[in-house]
Amino acid sequence: MSEYTITYIKNEKPKEKPKSDQLSFGKYFTDHMFIQDYNADKGWHNPRIVPYQPLVLDPAAIVFHYGQTVFEGLKAYRTKRDKIQLFRPDKNMERLNRSNDRLCIPRIDEEYAIDAIKHLVHIDQDWVPDAPGTSLYIRPFIISTEPYLGVAPSATYQFIVILSPVGAYYEEGINPVKIAVENQFVRAVKGGTGEAKTAGNYASSLKAQEQVADEGYAQVLWLDGVEKKYIEEVGSMNVFFKINGEVVTPALNGSILEGVTRNSVIQLLEYWEIPVVERKISMEELYEHYQNGELEEAFGSGTAAVISPVGELAWEGKKMEINNGKTGEIAKRLYDTLTGIQYGSEKDPFNWTVKVKY
Amino acid sequence: MSEYTITYIKNEKPKEKPKSDQLSFGKYFTDHMFIQDYNADKGWHNPRIVPYQPLVLDPAAIVFHYGQTVFEGLKAYRTKRDKIQLFRPDKNMERLNRSNDRLCIPRIDEEYAIDAIKHLVHIDQDWVPDAPGTSLYIRPFIISTEPYLGVAPSATYQFIVILSPVGAYYEEGINPVKIAVENQFVRAVKGGTGEAKTAGNYASSLKAQEQVADEGYAQVLWLDGVEKKYIEEVGSMNVFFKINGEVVTPALNGSILEGVTRNSVIQLLEYWEIPVVERKISMEELYEHYQNGELEEAFGSGTAAVISPVGELAWEGKKMEINNGKTGEIAKRLYDTLTGIQYGSEKDPFNWTVKVKY
CATH class of the missing domain: 3.30.470.10 (Aminotransferase class 4, branched-chain amino acid transferase, N-terminal domain)
Structure with a gap:
């Protein structure tokens, strides 16, 4: 044998x-x-x-x-x-x-x-x-x-x-969550294990999650471990922001997990000819866009939730309400398309699905 | 019951x-x-x-x-x-x-x-x-x-x-080891889990250890995860340097494990009235002391080895031989005293030992 x-x-x-x-x-x-x-x-x-x-x-x-x-x-x-x-x-x-x-x-x-x-x-x-x-x-x-x-x-x-x-992640349809920016704890740092899917990254995150849950937030937004300035991930998802019509996601830097859904979101946006860019983005910059009315959407991406819109972001005592706390147009379209491909109700232009039972 | x-x-x-x-x-x-x-x-x-x-x-x-x-x-x-x-x-x-x-x-x-x-x-x-x-x-x-x-x-x-x-950590008596300063990988960062004794810190260290072992080094010297400048630990031990008659060890900063042997070393040095200080120390500073002939000893402290003298430190292509590659006087005295207390052949002025069998 x-x-x-x-x-x-x-x-x-x-x-x-x-x-x-x-x-x-x-x-x-x-x-x-x-x-x-x-x-x-x-x-x-x-x-x-x-x-x-x-x-x-x-x-x-x-x-x-x-x-x-x-x-x-x-x-x-x-x-x-x-x-x-x-x-x-x-x-x-x-x-x-x-x-x-x-x-x-x-x-x-x-x-x-x-x-x-x-x-x-x-x-x-x-x-x-x-x-x-x-x-x-x-x-x-x-x-x-x-x-x-x-x-x-x-x-x-x-x-x-x-x-x-x-079960269904959203019992009553896709729904925005409240997120707190984490200033004390760090998930991962360049040279550590952040880009690997390994136990220690998740063990490290429990304490931060516990603290914000007590304050009514669903997840934390992780900043980089070096300067605590640049946005990395949200909870155990990658994160995207629509700013002035362009979708921005933190560039892979060694401490960010390379999400499969992240990659799929980028490919879909490119396919739709919606501008998308991977780059460093700081909370200061994000807040400035917010104040100028340029922050149009924010959402996480991951296998569990697929797309998780962010309705509110709390940072250093400031509360940023995004898209009036509602699910944005891009987030909705990505969610519908990705779940449509996954459940076979939409066509699969990238051949992403693999049949187990024909 | x-x-x-x-x-x-x-x-x-x-x-x-x-x-x-x-x-x-x-x-x-x-x-x-x-x-x-x-x-x-x-x-x-x-x-x-x-x-x-x-x-x-x-x-x-x-x-x-x-x-x-x-x-x-x-x-x-x-x-x-x-x-x-x-x-x-x-x-x-x-x-x-x-x-x-x-x-x-x-x-x-x-x-x-x-x-x-x-x-x-x-x-x-x-x-x-x-x-x-x-x-x-x-x-x-x-x-x-x-x-x-x-x-x-x-x-x-x-x-x-x-x-x-x-078994005995040193088969032929206390013996210095060669250490490489780690520039790529990071063990822990402030806000992470470095000061906790938890699995993820050790999982993260395996890759760095594997790389230096191939080059003939026993352990790595870890630098801080933020600036990669300041000395944190050596392998899975705390680290001490004797510089110009004063013993220096990195101050606890949230990413350094608070070693029991580290604490015992500090107490013994104070008891002996040998100057000892906990502070930030960078590799640049250490190298400068080395060049000026002021770096007299280097050693790790931990439960397994008790005291582990460092005979050579490799950093950015430079090799620093410390105390001619021999065990220093302070390291030897600490080793003898600590093991003496542990095995009951030296008196125990701090009541550190606890009897299991009388």
Whole structure:
């Protein structure tokens, strides 16, 4: 048997599926998972799809102590014609390997990983919900499993994929959120791990998020870690501003995550011939545009929400209401088009979707 | 039974203990471990000492994805009179709680945790090695266990303590190492998690360490993440320089870990009436002192090595040989005194040691 043949052990005790209106995000998991092991001798080996089950790890496993781990997030969508499709999984696997490089984790075979994901989703296809806005969230991740307390890359790893049916992000249609600019905490800095999708970036963000939630804000807007001047991300999304008819997003600088939705937004805007530019942008500049009435829209982009309009931005005691707190025209058009492509109701000029079930 | 009574399940199949010369660091683990659970209803509860065993965790547990975890490191030493003692465990538990605050993890009861550690070490006392320079490394850590893919603090945790007999750090006596100043990667930045003992800081350091190891250096010297000018730490140790008779160490600034050994070094120097100052110090300044013949010693401080002299520092193509590549007088005196106190051969004027076995 080839090292590449996926062993399949069927779950003989499938769980009851939650109803669409119970789903929310990341709380339910399907009947199966994908696992593959790594060691220096065999490389990535023993790929298998098995019943969803606990991981059994030595308490000294490196992941618990030194956080050598990376992950990805993408979704499978059920179309109106009952097909199931993924959105740009190649971009996620490319990024997973970039994250692997930064974290000293051995690279995976990207095409093989996409096949494994398709295989797994196909097996658990009944878990892909069909209510509007719902989807199956796919979480590939790699953990370091060697039991060793020295600070060094692990000798062994597991690549795992789990699936979680998730509810509509917006229950009553796309809706703007209130955001606070974070002045105390920093998510990432150039030379750190900000452009990798790794655990530590998210651990670092919890405290900031907790503080602003107490003040009624949904997320924080992260500034750069060096000067605390330039805008980087919003919550765990990339961020865009429409200023005087031009869409501006922070240029990738080593501490900003290269979002798949970010990339898709830029491509769509170019396709529509709407001016879009990647550059440094400071809060001072943004505020000046706001005062001059030139800040027309602000929105985040990410896999979970797709597009998340910002209705209010709080910064150093000032409150900036954007587009009267309403969803802007560009944000709406991007949201409708992206979700339309994802759910197969709009044509897909870039061939972004990948069929799992025909 | 009180929530505070530790349940004890004896390991009926004890392992064979490794020989002193096989030990190295963090590769062997003892027969028992301590575990305690947390949830919102019960707080920290169900403390137990059980046979060393794998952790069984849902693959969606937050620790695997968002790195919400903290840890500590301290040691138990066997004295010549066959007593067993800890070194300043109160400082470690204080820091664990500071790390908990930063990572949104519920605080532990510090005194209770010290008692639990003493209890565990007492049970596994035969694992405390007696060869010169050997000790029992103690690794308390907390992991987030809730199966949830939203980026939010976990609802459940486990506080775990494992023990690992470790060899002498210096097989042939204290010995200087070669260090490279890191110009590309950053360990931590103000507003990040640098002053917390949490996984992400260590994950971030692996790549830099891997690169310099290829060039024959033992560790990197970390500069600040903002200006990449000021000295922060060396490897996973704090750092000290003797300049013109005065000992200088970088002042705590939010991105430097507050080391227990660092604190002990400062107290000892003050006790000896050797000038010691905590302040910002740049590589430019250090290099100027080096050129003027004023840089007399450099050394790291940490639990693993206690004191680690720096014999050579490579910075922007320049190689600075310090004290002719030999261990300096202050480094030697600190090493001898600290290890003397730890192993009970020197008197302990600060009451730093805590007896486990009388």
